[in-house]
Each structure stands twice: as structure tokens, then as C-alpha cells.
Amino acid sequence: MAVDTTSQEVIEPVESAQEEEQLVQYSIQTRDLSLWYGDFQALENVTVNIPKGVITGLIGPSGCGKTTLLRCFNRINERYGNVTTTGEIEVLGKNLYDSDVSVRQLRRKIGMVFQRPNPLPISIYDNVLFGIRVHTPNRELGRGERDHLVESALKEVKLWDTVKDQLKKKATLLTLEQQQKLCIARLLPLKPEVILMDEPCSALDAEGVERIENLISELRDDYTVVIVTHNMAQARRATDECIFMLLGKIIEHDKTSTIFFNPQHEQTEMYIQGRYG
Amino acid sequence: MKKFDEELAVLHKQLIAMGSLAEEMLATATQSLSSRSDNAFDLVTESEQNMDQMQLDIDQEVVRLLTVYGPVATDLRYLLTVSKVTSGLERIGDQAVNICEAMQLMVDKGNSDTQSQLPHMAQLVQTMLRQSLDAYINKNTKASESIMGQDDVIDSLNDQIARELLSDDIVREAIKAPQDIANIMAQILIARSLERIADQACNICEEVFYLVKGDDVRHSEG
Numbered sequence: 001m002a003v004d005t006t007s008q009e010v011i012e013p014v015e016s017a018q019e020e021e022q023l024v025q026y027s028i029q030t031r032d033l034s035l036w037y038g039d040f041q042a043l044e045n046v047t048v049n050i051p052k053g054v055i056t057g058l059i060g061p062s063g064c065g066k067t068t069l070l071r072c073f074n075r076i077n078e079r080y081g082n083v084t085t086t087g088e089i090e091v092l093g094k095n096l097y098d099s100d101v102s103v104r105q106l107r108r109k110i111g112m113v114f115q116r117p118n119p120l121p122i123s124i125y126d127n128v129l130f131g132i133r134v135h136t137p138n139r140e141l142g143r144g145e146r147d148h149l150v151e152s153a154l155k156e157v158k159l160w161d162t163v164k165d166q167l168k169k170k171a172t173l174l175t176l177e178q179q180q181k182l183c184i185a186r187l188l189p190l191k192p193e194v195i196l197m198d199e200p201c202s203a204l205d206a207e208g209v210e211r212i213e214n215l216i217s218e219l220r221d222d223y224t225v226v227i228v229t230h231n232m233a234q235a236r237r238a239t240d241e242c243i244f245m246l247l248g249k250i251i252e253h254d255k256t257s258t259i260f261f262n263p264q265h266e267q268t269e270m271y272i273q274g275r276y277g
Numbered sequence: 278m279k280k281f282d283e284e285l286a287v288l289h290k291q292l293i294a295m296g297s298l299a300e301e302m303l304a305t306a307t308q309s310l311s312s313r314s315d316n317a318f319d320l321v322t323e324s325e326q327n328m329d330q331m332q333l334d335i336d337q338e339v340v341r342l343l344t345v346y347g348p349v350a351t352d353l354r355y356l357l358t359v360s361k362v363t364s365g366l367e368r369i370g371d372q373a374v375n376i377c378e379a380m381q382l383m384v385d386k387g388n389s390d391t392q393s394q395l396p397h398m399a400q401l402v403q404t405m406l407r408q409s410l411d412a413y414i415n416k417n418t419k420a421s422e423s424i425m426g427q428d429d430v431i432d433s434l435n436d437q438i439a440r441e442l443l444s445d446d447i448v449r450e451a452i453k454a455p456q457d458i459a460n461i462m463a464q465i466l467i468a469r470s471l472e473r474i475a476d477q478a479c480n481i482c483e484e485v486f487y488l489v490k491g492d493d494v495r496h497s498e499g
Contacts, residue, residue: 232349233347236349260350260353261349261350261353261491262491263350269350272350273348273349273351273352
């Protein structure tokens with residue numbers, strides 16, 4: 001499979017009605033996706049359709065391939081080296097490995113939030129604008145527009161009222177919860193369509209978890225959110241659909257209420273009941 | 278999870294005990310249709326108090342297990358059905374008391390003869406109740422389906438008994454002898470109670486589908 005990291009072309013909108021309908025239905029689709037770290041196979045023939053505008057949880061025991069799958073969706077796995085991928089991944093109707101796909105443009109449409117918040121050691125203001133500055137020549141963003149982008153992004157993540165008077169403060173001085181909100185805010189000026197979250201609450205206290213979960217819930221409809229979580233209570237509370245993975249395979253994908261009330265596979269049932277994993 | 282499994286097993290035993298008590302109460306009440314028993318009323322009334330307490334205890338335990346363990350999937354469905362089954366069993370206990378009260382009325386009026394189909398109906402309902410509890414305990418949807426099919430037979434018997442007891446000739450005769458009106462009414466009430474117990478047995482069977490498949494078959498045709 002060709003991996004092109006140099007092309008700068010924007011992902012073109014698909015044209016056929018059938019493909020357009022598919023694009024509306026699903027933000028992310030994989031077909032027979034397999035991935036190896038060296039000799040170790042981490043994903044095995046993963047075929048999954050992740051609908052647009054819903055929050056999808058990736059659940060499963062440690063080492064089952066949740067984070068690996070998540071990282072496939074923005075091709076971030078390739079940064080780790082010694083990775084081989086086969087199969088197809090379509091995001092927003094476009095095969096990620098098509099020769100005309102720009103990884104940089106791809107990552108503009110697909111934001112990612114990590115386990116531990118990773119604000120840059122610069123001001124809150126500059127953190128929010130960091131992504132958009134990478135993608136937009138500085139002269140195209142006037143002062144007024146920059147201020148507006150910062151304010152609306154911080155308002156969307158419920159951080160504006162707390163930090164509006166200290167936008168020049170170093171972002172690393174914020175609490176962990178505020179840092180994580182800032183990391184989400186940092187994605188928003190780029191107008192992403194998909195937000196990938198890898199255990200976004202694992203470093204937070206209970207109140208921080210609740211507020212981040214509320215924020216994630218509010219992102220529903222405007223964004224497709226895929227969230228990796230070990231926390232079953234969080235998966236139940238915060239997601240619309242869940243994908244249960246085991247040993248690199250998709251065991252079950254269904255509405256969260258169905259997964260937790262009437263799973264169709266014994267392995268899913270055993271895991272969500274806490275009987276193994 | 279071992280502790281949760283152990284506590285589920287204890288709850289299950291409590292439910293089986295409640296089911297057995299409901300069967301005993303129905304057997305005691307309906308035995309008095311064929312062989313007059315002076316203490317049937319007392320026995321059933323005493324059991325009904327135990328039944329009420331069992332329902333409270335089991336429901337309290339269900340709430341505790343839901344709260345403490347936050348169960349999902351089959352465990353969650355099981356606990357939801359336990360609460361509904363205890364409710365059905367408690368109502369079966371109430372109907373057993375109603376049967377005894379109706380029998381008491383017949384005895385007090387000095388005429389405890391019963392319509393010929395009534396003991397047969399009582400026997401069928403007892404069997405339905407036992408089978409429905411077995412189906413629930415064994416999570417047997419096939420048996421449940423079969424038991425639910427028997428409800429039509431019970432409904433027909435109830436209609437048939439009421440029709441025969443309220444035939445013009447019998448009512449004309451009864452008007453001349455008021456104690457016979459009490460006898461007729463008591464038998465109609467007994468048949469009605471039996472028919473309701475059969476309905477409760479069917480409700481238990483519906484819970485088997487919910488427990489095993491997550492399907493809510495209540496209010497569904499056929």
C-alpha cells in the first residue's frame with residue numbers, strides 16, 4: 001500500500017450520488033484492515049462503519065487494538081515506523097491511501113485528543129491558533145478574525161469564562177481538565193469533521209471527567225467523535241455506539257444500549273460484565 | 278465478580294422459594310374444591326403474608342444489586358425480570374386467597390357443590406403455573422411459547438363455566454333459593470381467579486423471552 005505524506009492536495013468531495021449518500025451515512029469505513037507492528041499483528045481484517053455525527057466508543061481489554069485502530073483513522077500509526085497496513089480505510093468518503101490524499105489536509109479534517117493533555121508551552125491564545133496557523137498563511141488571518149476564532153473555540157469547550165482575562169497565560173499552567181479542554185479547543189478553528197479521542201479523561205479527577213464527558217456529548221451532531229475508553233461506565237454514559245474489540249478483531253458493533261443490554265456475543269457479554277479483561 | 282455471582286445465586290433461591298409458595302397456595306386453595314378442608318383458608322391467608330414479605334425482600338435485594346454492581350446484559354435483564362416475576366407471584370397469592378374466600382362463602386351458605394369443569398380448570402392452571410416457573414428457571418423459551426398457547430384453553434373454560442352457571446334455568450331456580458345465588462357467584466369468582474392466575478403464568482413466560490433474548494413480547498399478537 002502506497003503511503004504518501006508529501007502531497008498537499010485537499011481531499012476532494014466525492015461526486016456520485018451513491019458515494020455522497022455513503023459519505024452522509026458514515027464518516028469512517030474500513031474494509032479488511034490489518035496492521036502489523038513488525039511481526040506482531042495488531043489488527044486482523046477489521047471491517048467497520050462509523051456513522052457520521054454520533055459518538056462511537058472503542059472498548060475492549062488492554063492490547064486488543066483499540067488505540068491502534070483509532071490511530072489508523074488519521075494515519076498517525078505511520079509515525080511509529082515498522083508498521084505494515086493492508087486493507088482499506090475511508091474517511092469522509094476518501095480512501096486514506098489514495099495517491100492524491102494529503103496527510104496534512106487529512107489531519108486538518110480529523111483532530112485527535114490524547115490521554116494526557118498536550119498543550120504547547122506557549123500562551124492559551126496561541127495554543128488555540130496553533131493548528132490554523134499551520135494551515136493558513138499568517139497574513140490571511142487578521143487580528144479580529146484570530147480573536148474571534150479563539151473566543152468561539154474556547155466558548156465551545158466551556159473554557160472562555162475561566163480564561164478570557166488570561167489568554168496570554170502559559171497553557172501549561174492550567175489544570176489538567178482545562179488543558180484537555182484547550183486541546184479540544186485547539187482543534188476547532190480547523191473545522192474538523194472527525195475528532196479522535198484516546199482515553200481523554202484518564203488523567204482527570206471525577207469532576208473533570210464529568211465536565212469533559214458533557215463537552216463530548218455537546219460535540220455530537222457537529223462532529224463525528226470516536227473515543228477509546230477502558231471505563232465501561234463512561235462508555236455507557238458518553239457514547240451512542242460501541243465497538244467491542246478482542247485480539248485485534250471486531251467482535252461486536254452496535255448501539256451502546258444494545259451492547260450493554262443485549263450483546264449478541266458471549267465474549268462481549270463477559271467483558272462488559274467484568275468477568276474478564 | 279465472584280461475590281456478585283454468589284449473591285445472584287442467593288436471590289435465585291429466594292425467587293424459587295417464592296414460586297414454590299405460590300404453587301402451594303394455589304394447590305391448597307384448589308384442593309378445597311374437591312375435598313372440603315376447614316383450614317385451607319387459614320393456611321392460604323398465612324402464606325399470603327409470607328408471600329408479601331418475600332416480595333418486599335426480593336425487590337429490596339434487586340434494587341441493592343442494581344445499585345451496587347451496575348449490572349449489564351443478561352445480569353441486568355435477569356434482575357429486571359425477577360422484580361416482575363415476584364409481582365406476578367404475589368398476585369397469584371392474592372388470587373389464591375380470593376379462591377378460598379369464595380369457597381368459604383359457598384360453605385357458609387350450605388351449598389359447596391361445584392360445576393363439573395371447575396376442578397379440571399384448577400388442575401390445568403396448577404400445571405401451567407408449575408411449567409411457567411420451570412421455564413423461567415431453565416430459561417426455556419420453547420416451553421414458554423407452549424405454555425402461553427394454553428391460555429386460550431383456560432379462557433374458554435372460564436367462559437364455558439360462566440355460561441353454564443348463568444343459564445336461564447339455573448338462574449330461575451337460584452332466585453327461588455338465595456343460597457344457590459351465592460354458590461353460583463362464588464364459582465364464577467373462582468373461575469375468574471383461576472383465569473387470572475393463568476394470565477400471570479403467561480406473564481412469567483413472557484419474562485423468559487426478555488431474559489433470554491431481550492425481546493419484549495408483551496402485548497404482541499399470537
